[in-house]
Amino acid sequence: MIEAENVHFSYPNGIEAVKGVSLTVQDGEFVAIMGQNGAGKTTLVKHFNGLLKPTSGVVRVDGVETTKTTVASLARNVGFVFQNPDHQLFSETVEEEIAFALKNFGFERDVMQKRVDWALKLLGLEKYRKTSPFLLSGGERKRVALASVLAWDPKILILDEPTIGQDHEQKEKLRQFIIQMQTQKRTIIIVTHDVEFVAECNPRVVLMKEGKIIADGEGKNILTSAETLTDASIVLPQVAQVFQQLSNSTLPKNIIDIYEAKVLLCKALECKRR
């Protein structure tokens, strides 16, 4: 469980990026933190693995205050994948990159090999096993960074903009993977601008603006409140945009799921199934 109580954070240059955030994420929850550039999303989540310590306020991970422990010991339970993969990749080959943390955590050799194989397969990177991460495309490097964290199977997974540079198929795989993680009671926190991805996953959504939380609730409700979203520089998912415009009909407004949309429209238009 992650608990943030009235967290403030100022960078050394005096900019206050987080201004009094209180947030509790339960074990097994899937939360998407959304908001405009510079809203403090990344700054906030960097507190969850102790990379940043609050200027005031408290952050507890599984009951332990992050100021009373080290990033290294938090890392075993909290995996963090950065927005920009180049900030975390450094090894000669993709395989070594994924094995790095496992070695540091002292996994046995055969377990390590199994986990590396599993992570490579999961992210479709098997053919790049012996390739340098720096020869890969931007989207592929992002997947290597993700694989290197998934390999040690942390209890809490924080993904900063995981869908950047990912094509449709990779996004779908990521979604499936998140569902699988949830069944295993893993906690997943993503920071993202990708409204369509969030609409497909329908997690709890936390909206941030100027260092504060301005909305927190079920994805379906947050992603269909046009005013709140615009305030956070997020656009409505396309399905929601369509339903908001059908204002004269009796159709509901809070629809984000495309299959639900299809069923409702079919009914409204009284179409016959083939």
Next chain:
Amino acid sequence: MPLVETKNLTYTYVGAVSPSIKNINIEVEKGEFVLVTGPSGCGKTTLCRCFNGLIPHFYQGTLNGEITVAGLKPTEQPTYDMAKHVGLVFQNPENQLFALSIEKDVAFGLENLGYPRAEIRRRIDWAMKLTGIYELREKSPHEVSGGQQQRVAIASVLAMQPEILVLDEPTSFLDPLSAERIFEVIRSLNKTLGLTVILVEHRLDLTAKYADRMILMDEGEVKLQGSPREVLSREEARLIGVGIPKATLLYQMLSKEGVKLDGPIPLSSDELATQLKEALERV
């Protein structure tokens, strides 16, 4: 004559076993807005690197076939000459920012080409205002957010006023409203100044509506070309795994159920909503 033309363009990186792009034959006319899409790793970025000669001058490897850009051969011209004609915005903004202040970064290209001081001032102010970073100009490009860095990268290329603007996922770090604003700016430069735009994107929900033409790549090859409506309505587009805009997809799902809407396949939620409103009124 097309502004950009490739004939059987094929390129293999050093140390790679197979080519990243294979037999690429494309033509881009002056003033066109072309959207290039395709799965991750399909060769989109590699193709971009050919337009301004980064391939083969900066990246070694084997390049075969022909490429002509603005009447020049990027394979023979030095990259600094190509830079006058082709502006490239990289996928990762950190790879192109280096100066001590944002303003200096935006001015760098113009200073190198020896423009007079007043002209540099005028152009960089214009570019920084268009991209919404004017207020940040004294800051270091490395102390601003990823989204702001992308705006700096776009501004520094726009300041050069190239004939051809090549953008490789230029707004991936930007929030959707900011991304839309940037695409609107690019679209208006395309319309008003006749700027030729080649945009690489996965997020078709944001970009399909701007493009005159779409090129779909897969495994290093061009698989489909045409208007976004033509390409997105083809079964191959779905099979290759392109992120079809949800409005387009919903239209397709409805027509499979026998719902006939009036109008062409929609590229945006506005287009679909209009068609649905009409259909609902008829019920």
